[in-house]
Amino acid sequence: MQIFKQILNTTCRKSLMKGQNINNIRKMSLDSTKLEITKTTTPKEKLPNDQLIFGKTFTDHMLEIEWTQENGWGVPKISPYHNFSFDPSTVVFHYAFELFEGMKAYRDTNNQIRTFRSDKNMIRMNQSAERIALPTFDGEELMKLIDKFLITDESFVPQGAGYSLYLRPTLIGTTASLGVGTPDKALLYVIASPVGPYYGTGFKPVSLEATDYAVRAWPGGVGNRKLGANYAPCILPQLEAAQRGYQQNLWLFGDEGYVTEVGTMNVFFAFKDSEGKKELVTAPLDGTILEGVTRDSILQLCKERLPSEWTVVERKFTIHEIEERAAKGELIEAFGAGTAAVVSPIERIGWKGKDISVPITAGDAGELTTQVAEWIRKIQYGEEEYKNWSRVAK
Numbered sequence: 001m002q003i004f005k006q007i008l009n010t011t012c013r014k015s016l017m018k019g020q021n022i023n024n025i026r027k028m029s030l031d032s033t034k035l036e037i038t039k040t041t042t043p044k045e046k047l048p049n050d051q052l053i054f055g056k057t058f059t060d061h062m063l064e065i066e067w068t069q070e071n072g073w074g075v076p077k078i079s080p081y082h083n084f085s086f087d088p089s090t091v092v093f094h095y096a097f098e099l100f101e102g103m104k105a106y107r108d109t110n111n112q113i114r115t116f117r118s119d120k121n122m123i124r125m126n127q128s129a130e131r132i133a134l135p136t137f138d139g140e141e142l143m144k145l146i147d148k149f150l151i152t153d154e155s156f157v158p159q160g161a162g163y164s165l166y167l168r169p170t171l172i173g174t175t176a177s178l179g180v181g182t183p184d185k186a187l188l189y190v191i192a193s194p195v196g197p198y199y200g201t202g203f204k205p206v207s208l209e210a211t212d213y214a215v216r217a218w219p220g221g222v223g224n225r226k227l228g229a230n231y232a233p234c235i236l237p238q239l240e241a242a243q244r245g246y247q248q249n250l251w252l253f254g255d256e257g258y259v260t261e262v263g264t265m266n267v268f269f270a271f272k273d274s275e276g277k278k279e280l281v282t283a284p285l286d287g288t289i290l291e292g293v294t295r296d297s298i299l300q301l302c303k304e305r306l307p308s309e310w311t312v313v314e315r316k317f318t319i320h321e322i323e324e325r326a327a328k329g330e331l332i333e334a335f336g337a338g339t340a341a342v343v344s345p346i347e348r349i350g351w352k353g354k355d356i357s358v359p360i361t362a363g364d365a366g367e368l369t370t371q372v373a374e375w376i377r378k379i380q381y382g383e384e385e386y387k388n389w390s391r392v393a394k
Contacts, residue, residue: 116380118391
């Protein structure tokens, strides 16, 4: 008991030194039990699956929680989807105090609504928040709120493989000031969009332009955090690649031409040496690579399920290695991986005025790409239970 009192007294002293008391500490916590729900009186018409365009239509409601430095997290609210009103000086507009997550909810054959590895999204969202001096939160409490949000708008979760409800948890600084400093106000909100396949062509191979004249991320930067500021600078190179007939950029780094990511996804390459040994390779998490949930899932599944002739590794590799091994017939296949597209097969890479051809052995994708996509799909839609990766909203 004496030790407990000492710990409590120490905690109180530290809190008081920061101008807080024990009640304020309690107030600062994100609390899903305080949720207030106001339902819309004008529900939207649901679109059929064949009319769903990624990120263009939204559900009836949204989830919001305000935060202030003085009081901590406020009352969570689910209310009808609406616009925001902010002062023109609000820091999110001027200094990029913004981060987000990308998640999906799936309807299984029992009409349950599921999310995929949402605990990983919560961890990454907090890491992003910490990096740009925005408030962190209890990830499980936010997921409980998202579960309630999903139940409120469950009629918007489409049925069918390839269809889902895309969730966009977002955190922004809302302090009204042109001074550069730590925001003392913030808003965490979640909106949702019913979606079909990310690419209108469906599960079809894409073409890439190996890009060395622009850089997505650099050592010591924020390439490993999901910040809005990482994305806008990538649009112009993508437009330039499109003018030359390519759909996405294969981002390279340094004079060596290290492969990092593809578009807004992580990327995997499969090689086979002269002795028949196969290797699945992706870039290591060196601070420039986004710590993708799909990326981590593919690594775990492949290490566990691929036969013994395969080696699954995270290592540095270059566009020159890809070019050389393709010329020797050692490039088996390649694919991008991310929440939006899940798995996206690659068919060719433009480099120095020529195309590196990537084999497509199973119609629209390589055999491994097809297998990986199916492994993940079964877990996402609840057809297979695996390591508690699929969470049912309750």
